[in-house]
Amino acid sequence: MGTEAAAAPVIVEAAGLVKTYGLGGPNPVEVLHGIDMEAREGEFIAIIGQSGSGKSTLLNILGALDTPTDGVVRIDGVDIATLDSDGLADLRGRKVGFIFQFHYLLEEFTCLENALMPITIQKGAPEREDIEYAKMLLKRVGLESQMHKRVTQMSGGQQQRNAIVRALVNRPRVVLADEPTGNLDSRSGQEVFALMREIARETGVAFLMVTHDDRLAQEADRILRIEDGLIQEVPRSAAAAAVGAARGR
Amino acid sequence: MRFEIKLAYRHLVSGGGQTALTVAAVAIAVTVIIFIQSLITGVQRRFINDLVGSQPHVTVKRPDPAPDSLARAAERTGGEVPGVAPGAFLATREEKQVQQRTDIEQWKQVETQLAQFPGVRTVTSAVRGNAFLIRGAKRLGVTVSGGDPAAQEKIVGLQEDMIAGSWLEIGPDDVVIGWRLADEAGVRLGDRVTLQSPEGVSASFRVAGLFDTGNNTADLGQAFLTLRAAQSLFATRQDVSSILVKLDDPFQANAVADQIAAALPFETESWMREQVFIMNALRSQDQSRLMICMFALLASAFGIASVLIVSVVQKSRQIGILKSMGARDRQILLVFTLEGLGIALMGCLVGSGLGALLLNALAQIPQTARFGKADKLFNIAWDAEIFLGACAAAVAATLIAAILPARRAATMNPVDVIRGG
Numbered sequence: 106m107g108t109e110a111a112a113a114p115v116i117v118e119a120a121g122l123v124k125t126y127g128l129g130g131p132n133p134v135e136v137l138h139g140i141d142m143e144a145r146e147g148e149f150i151a152i153i154g155q156s157g158s159g160k161s162t163l164l165n166i167l168g169a170l171d172t173p174t175d176g177v178v179r180i181d182g183v184d185i186a187t188l189d190s191d192g193l194a195d196l197r198g199r200k201v202g203f204i205f206q207f208h209y210l211l212e213e214f215t216c217l218e219n220a221l222m223p224i225t226i227q228k229g230a231p232e233r234e235d236i237e238y239a240k241m242l243l244k245r246v247g248l249e250s251q252m253h254k255r256v257t258q259m260s261g262g263q264q265q266r267n268a269i270v271r272a273l274v275n276r277p278r279v280v281l282a283d284e285p286t287g288n289l290d291s292r293s294g295q296e297v298f299a300l301m302r303e304i305a306r307e308t309g310v311a312f313l314m315v316t317h318d319d320r321l322a323q324e325a326d327r328i329l330r331i332e333d334g335l336i337q338e339v340p341r342s343a344a345a346a347a348v349g350a351a352r353g354r
Numbered sequence: 355m356r357f358e359i360k361l362a363y364r365h366l367v368s369g370g371g372q373t374a375l376t377v378a379a380v381a382i383a384v385t386v387i388i389f390i391q392s393l394i395t396g397v398q399r400r401f402i403n404d405l406v407g408s409q410p411h412v413t414v415k416r417p418d419p420a421p422d423s424l425a426r427a428a429e430r431t432g433g434e435v436p437g438v439a440p441g442a443f444l445a446t447r448e449e450k451q452v453q454q455r456t457d458i459e460q461w462k463q464v465e466t467q468l469a470q471f472p473g474v475r476t477v478t479s480a481v482r483g484n485a486f487l488i489r490g491a492k493r494l495g496v497t498v499s500g501g502d503p504a505a506q507e508k509i510v511g512l513q514e515d516m517i518a519g520s521w522l523e524i525g526p527d528d529v530v531i532g533w534r535l536a537d538e539a540g541v542r543l544g545d546r547v548t549l550q551s552p553e554g555v556s557a558s559f560r561v562a563g564l565f566d567t568g569n570n571t572a573d574l575g576q577a578f579l580t581l582r583a584a585q586s587l588f589a590t591r592q593d594v595s596s597i598l599v600k601l602d603d604p605f606q607a608n609a610v611a612d613q614i615a616a617a618l619p620f621e622t623e624s625w626m627r628e629q630v631f632i633m634n635a636l637r638s639q640d641q642s643r644l645m646i647c648m649f650a651l652l653a654s655a656f657g658i659a660s661v662l663i664v665s666v667v668q669k670s671r672q673i674g675i676l677k678s679m680g681a682r683d684r685q686i687l688l689v690f691t692l693e694g695l696g697i698a699l700m701g702c703l704v705g706s707g708l709g710a711l712l713l714n715a716l717a718q719i720p721q722t723a724r725f726g727k728a729d730k731l732f733n734i735a736w737d738a739e740i741f742l743g744a745c746a747a748a749v750a751a752t753l754i755a756a757i758l759p760a761r762r763a764a765t766m767n768p769v770d771v772i773r774g775g
Binding site: 194275 | 356357360361364365367368671672674675676677678679680681682683684685768769772
């Protein structure tokens, strides 16, 4: 798998990434000190690190939701520094899918409508093939019978699966998941993770997942650890120890 | 656009009580504006009609001839004034010839000219003057107006105020007076009274009709004759003393009066200048209603702004997630602006309905009848412009109120709001 992935095209690329908060203020905090990394098509990458290490910040920058203080980010070959706010919004809409710890589904809409939200934002109304694709994905994650239910009528696990479909419906090149199972019980978490893993393989997206769960991280293709604002690849064999160490601190 | 409309609509529907509250705020403002505007416009129209309805808007007269001074006479003749040595110092005192009648001779022709002025609805010639109405030992001062009854009717609109006898069909022997004057003089319909003019002419007339305009000055001090009768009474021969003009819009009286005075060799009087205190009263009434409407709008705009700001804060996560899914700032701005618009439109609908109901209820209140003439206490102006104007003002105020929260939503940083989760 490793060699296979190395041959695949690079989807997300970061070079010399620096992020400083409170720049120009009395105590600026540099969270990321120069991150170099890449994610290839079809790769499933786990990002680990202790709380406050900058994992979420990195994810937001890689998804064009936040901008780096320094360094270069390329998403599907496009340098995000060259884009204005509308350009960034369009890039997110077309190439990126986000999954958060909380589902953040829109309560005013049904499961299917939520799943189609990125398409609705882009096109005004989804076309028939978009609806078919969303239905196929919902079926794939076991929400076939929930499609026309309100978000509030679904369980936590169902809501998060709904959010996964929403992240995939616009056929993105990369999906960024920030502790997607963090708010679920361990069984639902396992199920949701397995689904993400399978769908990533099926759709060929680059999948970056921030997690605290060492068992889940071990099942990724690669594990990256953020420590003191720097990133480090953890060899698969040493992954368990690394995750354990990160958690132990 | 469909995404924005859909989301704004869902927000409003799911907003429930919050939406109802803002709609109510707009509706109340619209109701207040419609109510105040229709009521005051109606009251003013009736007031103007009662007041100006029985008098001409513009009166055209021959100016008092200016006295000729010796100095002007000297200028005209090149310094030669008979009996005065050339270069002699001249001191003259001018006195206005107030006692001289200034009648209009070619009045038919002048009527035609006046009818050409813009905004002029009707023109009629009249002989007007002061006279005494004598009955036994009583001598009461009256203003006599003599003219063709049908033509005068268009100016004074007396027919609807007639309570006894006739007016449009009077002959040269007839006089029509107000009921208060009749009461004061102790005469009834059909009795004879004598009119005496400053020209020294006295004539006897039969009281052919009585009117009640509701205006004491008119009811106590006005008498109407035929043109022929008035010409004899005031000894004007075939001439008239003034030409009366009625306009489409009474408030154009000053402008038209000035135009006529500039174009023709006549002096003009406008009702608005004759009754300055009324104009001031109307103006202050206009200002107070404007203030009431402004405050109603302001109160509702503040209400809407605060509810929308709360709604934006409540929805900040959602705004962040929408942005992460590719929503542009402009789209978010549009969503919340559309919500404001939706609230405004619903508020206008409800407010217009409420306003109409309220006005309808008010219009039903009867006025105490006098001389058997039943009337409504309030004269409500049912103008489409008032309803449309109130709605337009409410929509504008609501949109302005929505701008701040909508901008706040649009410029929200998605990272900040999502991290907060």
